[in-house]
Amino acid sequence: MVALSFFIFLSNTIGSQFFRCLRCVVIGKRAYDVQRFLTILAVLTIAGVVSFCAAPVDLAKAPVAENGVLDLRNWNFEGDNDSVPLDGTWRFAWQYFLAPAEGTNPNAIGTIQVPQSWRGQAFGNEQSDGRGYGTYQLCILLPEKHPPLALQTSAIGSAATIFVNGECVEQIGRPGSSENLEHSLFAVGVIVIPPSSANADVLDITIHVSNFVHARGGIVSSIYLRSAESALFDYSFRRMVMYSMIGGMILLGLQSFLAFFSGRNTYSLLYFSIFLGITALYIAAHNNALAIFFPTSSGKTWLRIEYFGLITGPVAAIFYFDGVFPGAFKKLIRYAVSSYAVVGVILLAILSTYQFTSLLVSFQVALLLIVITGIVGLVIARARKLDDAGFALCGILISFAAMSGGIYWQHVTGAPFWLATYVAFGAIILMQALILGRQSFRAKQYAETLSRRLQRINDTLERRVDVRTQSLNKALVVAEVANRAKSEFLATMSHEIRTPMNGVLGMLQLLLKTKMDAVQTDYAQTAFLSAENLLLLLNNILDISKAESGNLEIELTSLVPAQIARNATNLFSGLAIQKGLELNCTVAPSVPGKVEGDPARLQQILCNLIGNAIKFTQAGRIDVRLLYNGVADNGCLRFEIEDTGIGVPEEVRETKFEQFVQADSSTTRRFGGTGLGLSICKGLVEAMGGTIGVDSGTAQGSQFWFEVPTRTICDDAVSEPPEHTNQPKGKNGSSKRLHILAAEDDPINQKLIEALISAAGHSIKVVCDGYDAIEALQSQPFDLVLMDAQMPGLDGIAATKAIRSLDEPISSIPIIALTANAMTGDRDKYLAAGMTDFISKPIDSKTLYETIERVTHTTECQIDSSVMPINSSSRTA
DSSP states (O other), rough: OOHHHHHHHHHHHHHHHHHHHHHHHTTTTTTHHHHHHHHHHHHHHHHHHHHHHOOOOOOOOOOOOTTTTTOOOOOOGGGGGGGEEEEEEEEEEOOOOOOOOOOOOOOOOOOOOOOOSTTOOEEEEEEOOEEEEEEEEEEOOOSOOOOOEEEOOBSSSSSSEEEEETEEEESSSSSSSTTOBBOOOOOOEEOOOHHHTTSSSSSEEEEEEEESSSSSSOOSSOOEEHHHHHHHHHHHHHHHHHHHHHHHHHHHHHHHHHHHTTTOOOHHHHHHHHOOOHHHHHHHTTGGGGGGGGGOOHHHHHHHHHHHHHHHHHHHHHHHHHHSSSSSSHHHHHHHHHHHHHHHHHHHHHSSSHHHHHTTHHHHHHHHHHHHHHHHHHHHHHTTOOHHHHHHHHHHHHHHHHHHHHHHHHHHHHOSSSHHHHHHHHHHHHHHHHHHHHHHHHHHHHHHHHHHHHHHHHHHHHHHHHHHHHHHHHHHHHHHHHHHHHHHHHHHHHHOOOOHHHHHHHHHHHHTSOOHHHHHHHHHHHHHHHHHHHHHHHHHHHEEEEEEEHHOOOEEEEEOOHHHHHHHHHTHHHHHHTTTTEEEEEEEEOSSSSEEEEEEHHHHHHHHHHHHHTTTOSSSSSEEEEEEEEEEEEEEEEEEEEEEEEOOOOHHTTTSSSSOOOSSOOOTTOOOOOSSSHHHHHHHHTTTOOOEEEEEEEHHHHHEEEEEEEEEOGGGGGGOOOTTOOOOOTTTTTSSEEEEEEEEHHHHHHHHHHHHHHHOEEEEESSSSHHHHHHHHHHSSOSSEEEEESSSSSHHHHHHHEEEEEETTTTOOOOEESSSOOOOOOOHHHHTOOOOOOEEEHHHHOHHHHHHHHTTTOOOOOOOTTOOOOOOOOOOO
């Protein structure tokens, strides 16, 4: 009554809290309410168990065996009394296997208490250490009416043979008189009394037992006599629950294991999967569940597997809790638990099963300490308000309540303890699964939160990128406009500079062929050289602009590499002699006779490098070498220009080929120049698919080199450039003197062109614009037109198109463009307008005469050498 009152008091006190928390669980409220609900549930379970234990149990008292006889004639195998433990004193023979008929064998030593271990018992003059063999005998007197009966056995020694009324009904392993003769097998099962004895009033039970593998031998657990129906049902239910639990543990452990390796690198998942695997293995080994698949295996094997799980399972649980609740366990505790597991596994591996089970009490004490440590750690975690620590404590409390109730129920009613064990295991495992599930849910929520935050950041970045892109697009448009403006400015300045330069150079050429004294000739030559240097600078700037836009023009025609090298060297021979330098040119024998390339650009590069070498060398020599690297028709021409000059410092060697870069950029530098020559060389070499570099010391001179890929061609493969389709023959194409029309608006250039044409023996008429040119062509015949591109009124392109639209023979007259426009694409533009050829200003007299001869096919003109301009060696192609 006291216990019942206590239970009612607890129910009334916390009942309202229980249902309130239950409502929170159902509607999915706070986790704290869920934990409180589970805690109250555990308290109620414990209170019920305690109150039930304190209450008197109104069950029939089962009789006990005395001197090997158990009287059940007044027992009713119905209702709650269908199970009777066969406890008491049995007849027993030590170190003998008595036949069932030998119930009165004089060697039997008397009686023994069942259940009881042999260890520590005195049999005759010896005290047993738990190992040995013997025979148990019991006579059971049954009532007149009883249902079909069965024996429910637990572990009996390590091997046993059971006889009922002289008939062998069960063989558990193979009992033997020594360890070698024994085949151990720990088994739990139900033995149905055979039909021959089913209706008998007396059951004579004889059991042969041997044990050589465990520290506890004999019948150490109660044997129950039960109705066969309830025993079989209970056994089947137990096996079903056991296999279900094992299967559930394996599936849950596999899920946790895969979750760990699928990207959630949380070690608590790994430890939980290990704990589940070890627990499932322990349950299977303890209940001999795998013997079906391994019927020939020894009980020693299952014993080692069972104790392996008993040792390592709690350790895996501790590491799991430490992973779930960081900081709940000190490092020293983790080391101690790990050491316990390592020592236990090593001893289990090297000791015999008997030796190990003799130490089992020590391991059980250690396991108890580990369990207490785990509970303390969970209490600490709960005190620190760590997530889900309350769930873990609830699982422990429920497990404790189930184990306590199971122990009590077994002692009071004789009911088996296995169900309470499975409930305890299930409570712990389900609670930990709940914890991991909640952690996964929180991790998912956290990941979603991070994803949303990342999405917001990405949206912000995209907006910023869009704004930045719009700004860059605007800047790009501005840059393109500026670039077009620069190109237009460069083209305009090129034209405007070349127009007066044409007059300066042309007139200086004519002036130098007139009669002057020595001083006047020196002044004129100096002015001419200065003008040519100015023209060279202008050409360099134009080449830089072409290189930046990727429009450097590279021709592919046949050339003689040796001739290119020697011509470039000869151009500077006079300047080298003036400085007292030795200038040599060497051509390797492997250099092919003719290759495909751009002779003008190659000579331009060579002249730039040779000119630099002469400029920066005060004494010594300059060697120009031409080499060839390659096989068959494909290879590389390598040009090397080595001098004994000032060299190139290492710190500026990397930037030497950049624009406007000089080794000495101070205002007191000894050598002039703009720093564009090497940059142009690099652009030309790279446009031809080659490389350029320098090897130098500061005071030992330098060696500039460049390589360009070429294709060797045979002599019979060389073909002359095809005659341009816009080169019509003049009507006096075969005569020696031509009548030429020149359209030019600049007065100085008019004088220059008139002087150059007259010097060639041709007659010339000069007009100022395109309209006058068309009118002149219609008024008198001409053999050739020299057409300026930019003129007031009607420019050269429009005038050419108008001429081509006239009737023959005017429409087919050759027209040569004379223009200061020298940008990329200008030549193509003029030829597309209908002009026959193109000459850029300043006009080179030799180029002018050659072009006139080519388009009019006059090869026998007599040139007046008295006014023929000179060709300066300082200008390059």
